[in-house]
Amino acid sequence: MQPLLTLQKFKKEYNKKSISILKIWGCAMAKSEIKIHKERCKGCEICVVLCPAQVLDMQDFKVHIADIEKCTACMQCELRCPDFAIEVTRL
Ligand code: SF4
Numbered sequence: 001m002q003p004l005l006t007l008q009k010f011k012k013e014y015n016k017k018s019i020s021i022l023k024i025w026g027c028a029m030a031k032s033e034i035k036i037h038k039e040r041c042k043g044c045e046i047c048v049v050l051c052p053a054q055v056l057d058m059q060d061f062k063v064h065i066a067d068i069e070k071c072t073a074c075m076q077c078e079l080r081c082p083d084f085a086i087e088v089t090r091l
């Protein structure tokens with residue numbers, strides 16, 4: 001019984017620490033600049049849906065950068081935008 005409790009406690013602590021490390025790593029990875037060409041954006045939301053880090057959202061039917069700190073520069077938004085309205089630069 002005791003080893004099981006110790007293992008459960010370890011798992012809880014491990015999960016807590018892993019999440020913190022991921023958060024720090026995520027911030028450290030925010031090394032990108034995103035340029036939006038609003039005149040080209042038709043508001044299809046493809047980029048918002050495909051962004052794995054919830055960096056983008058919509059404002060007045062145009063894409064908007066909600067949280068640049070979360071961006072990992074994966075380039076999905078730039079590659080998938082059918083109107084070439086997003087440019088991502090890795091810094
Ligand atoms: S994918 Fe392109 S056109 Fe569609 S919302 Fe995003 S930036 Fe705008």
Ligand code: SF4
Pocket residue numbers: 032034050051052053054055056070071072073074075076077078088
């Ligand atoms: S580069 Fe990747 S993480 Fe950054 S906004 Fe585009 S899809 Fe999201």
